[in-house]
Amino acid sequence: MKAALVIASLFVTIVALDATFVRKFPGDHNQRQDVYKYGSDSEFMQTPKSEFFENDDIESNYYYKKFNQMNNYENGWSFESEEVGSNEESSEQYKHNxxxxxxxxxxxxxxxxxxxxxxxxxxxxEQQLNYNVGVNDLKTPLNVRNVYIKNPQREVITLKNAQIKNIENGHLKYLVIDSERDALFVQYNFDQLRTEGFFKIDSTVDGQHGDFAVELHKVRSNVTEKLSTGKTFYRPSKFEYADVVATNQHGYEVEALYEPFNYKYFTVLEETVADEVHNSIHKGLLFKLKNEINTPMNNIKTGQYxxxxxxxxxxxxxxxxxxxxxxxxxxxxxxxxxxxxxxxxxxxxxxxxxxxxxxxxxxxxxxxxxxxxxxxxxxxxxxxxxxxxxxxxxxxxxxxxxxxxxxxxxxxxxxxxxxxxxxxxxxxxxxxxxxxxxxxxxxxxxxxxxxxxxxxxxxxxxx
The missing domain is CATH 3.15.10 (Bactericidal permeability-increasing protein; domain 1)
Structure with missing residues (x-):
């Protein structure tokens, strides 16, 4: 009898695993489905989030535009960089002579x-402290605010207790501190950010709960700051694609969660990462670099001449x-x-x-x-x-x-x-x-x- 129960249990587990598979979503926010625009009573319910500035200032946005034009996902996950310039061959030769x-x-x-x-x-x-420069200033794991969604069926979906992991495996891609343009620009890249959390669906028919995992692939996050005022301009992070899996208490896939993820939850994750990258520019490595660059050279002993x-x-x-x-x-x-x-x-x-x-x-x-x-x-x-x-x-x-x-x-x-x-x-x-x-x-x-x-x-x- 016990043997039969074990076999039956294994069978159920295998069926549940076979029924669960990863859903893949593109990272282009403009192409996401607006599936929940049904009226004021279907608004998302969530805790307040940080303000994300959209900025028309050409100077403070210069590097944001520059790097985002060259780093778009239409050309794949690649970054251009200017090679080290060299002087004329003759000058290089005479330098040695x-x-x-x-x-x-x-x-x-x-x-x-x-x-x-x-x-x-x-x-x-910083390099000695952490192989990935600048990442040491980012929180890991990174907590995600709870999100409450009312879908067209009047069901309330709760996504809670989520954390973003793998932050420490990212790296600082670009850092520019430009006193002439009065701007600081920073870009962090993360090959993969994994978010794990729990969900609950309040339904009059069949309430469900379980856990979910979201993997955002090829993530980049930019922040621009005006040095004179400390005011920052940043947008939600961008990612190339996302993998999502959600299973209920019985181990089965919950398809009802995928549309909320596609419409809203990816944005929540993008904003969470961007907010933390924004916080990083006021501490640790970036703070020290800003101070040093803004310190006049006379504070380093250059003598009287x-x-x-x-x-x-x-x-x-x-x-x-x-x-x-x-x-x-x-x-x-x-x-x-x-x-x-x-x-x-x-x-x-x-x-x-x-x-x-x-x-x-x-x-x-x-x-x-x-x-x-x-x-x-x-x-x-x-x-x-x-x-x-x-x-x-x-x-x-x-x-x-x-x-x-x-x-x-x-x-x-x-x-x-x-x-x-x-x-x-x-x-x-x-x-x-x-x-x-x-x-x-x-x-x-x-x-x-x-x-x-x-x-x-x-x-x-x-x-």
């Missing part, structure tokens, strides 16, 4: 390097040499990093970018020139001026061990002017100096900064 020195302590250029190093250390420390670097650059038989560039009539104490970005390129590599602009640099210096290895000139105490020095730094690092794969610096001078003191007999030298001096200065600065950053960030690695 010229034995530049690292920036000296107490100079403004050293202050830029040390500011970048301070930001890099924040990322490195505004000197940028010394020029000593040679290409083939042509050479230029000048000391104390940028040491007159220039204040650098309030300089900040204009923009910073973190991009996870793949499972092994991430990219850091830094941009800053130094303005209105003036100095007086001697200038030595040599053309074709023979013609030489010496301009004594000449005056120089640069309206802007644009500095762009790109660093590739390994996610597993934080090692440097590549350090690249690009420098561009805007509005370069100089007034040479003294007459030069050879007519070619002034023309050569006017055309080549800005370019030689740019490449010398790039090479010295790359070497300084490698020394500061890359723990003695060989390049």
């Amino acid at each position: 010229n034995n530049v020195e690292v920036f000296q302590p107490g100079t403004a250029s050293r202050g830029v390097v040390e500011k970048i190093a301070a930001i890099d250390r924040i990322i490195a420390k 505004s000197k940028l670097f010394d020029l000593k650059w040679q290409e083939k038989l042509n050479a230029l040499e000048m000391n104390n560039i940028g040491s007159k009539n220039w204040q650098h104490g309030d300089r900040q990093i204009n923009s910073f970005s973190y991009t996870r390129l793949d499972s092994k590599t991430y990219q850091l970018r830094y941009n800053t602009v130094l303005k209105n640099i003036q100095w007086t210096s001697d200038l030595k020139t040599m053309l074709s290895g023979e013609q030489q000139a010496f301009y004594k105490s000449s005056n120089f001026k640069v309206d802007k020095v644009r500095i762009n730094v790109t660093i590739l690092k390994n996610i597993n061990n934080h090692q440097c794969n590549k350090v690249n610096v690009n420098v561009h001078l805007d509005g370069f002017n100089y007034l040479p003191v003294g007459q030069v007999q050879n007519s070619n030298l002034p023309s050569f100096t006017s055309h080549q001096l800005p370019r030689f200065m740019e490449h010398n600065f790039e090479a010295a900064m790359e070497k300084s950053l490698e020394q500061e960030l890359c723990f003695g690695q060989t390049f």
Whole structure:
């Protein structure tokens, strides 16, 4: 008799399992069925949720639009990224040929390097705490508010005690802090988020209860913040597709739940994830990065001088040499990093970018020139001026061990002017100096900064 009962029990279990299967739903919110719009008495009953801002501000929405245009699901689950730029092949060759020195302590250029190093250390420390940068600031598991639904049959469906799991398996995909645009943009990606909870259907005919599981696949969540006000703009997260299974107390599939999931509950889950991503920007990693980037460079000891670097650059038989560039009539104490970005390129590599602009640099210096290895000139105490020095730094690092794969610096001078003191007999030298001096200065600065950053960030690695 006992054997017969066991066999019967197993048979019921097998039948129940066979009757239960996963339902798959697309993630496009615009294509979801509006199946419950029957009047005011059929409204959803639920606890209040956080406000999600829709924003018309072009500046605060710039990165949201940029990354969502390239990351749409029509092209599959893939992300484009800008490759590390490189200068002309000749400049890369001459960087290695010229034995530049690292920036000296107490100079403004050293202050830029040390500011970048301070930001890099924040990322490195986070990397040591958690393989997935930034995810440590997200709650796991994440509680989902209870939702009450009245369907057209006047049945009340309760979805309760649900939690979103697997948050820790996500990763920070993009982070941009842009002081010029007064914006912070962050995007988190989650390959799969699993939600488990309980349901109850109050019916006059046959009340049911049981559990359900929802798996959202390829989820991404974006938040944009205005740095000056702290006001955030974010929308519900997006996912590519969802798998849903719901079984009652007897182990059978409950098809009546699938339409409420498709219409409403996915949105609840999307909003829950987005709300937590929003919370993350005010604590932990992102909070530390915002503070560091908004801290002026004078808080890092750059000394009393505004000197940028010394020029000593040679290409083939042509050479230029000048000391104390940028040491007159220039204040650098309030300089900040204009923009910073973190991009996870793949499972092994991430990219850091830094941009800053130094303005209105003036100095007086001697200038030595040599053309074709023979013609030489010496301009004594000449005056120089640069309206802007644009500095762009790109660093590739390994996610597993934080090692440097590549350090690249690009420098561009805007509005370069100089007034040479003294007459030069050879007519070619002034023309050569006017055309080549800005370019030689740019490449010398790039090479010295790359070497300084490698020394500061890359723990003695060989390049």
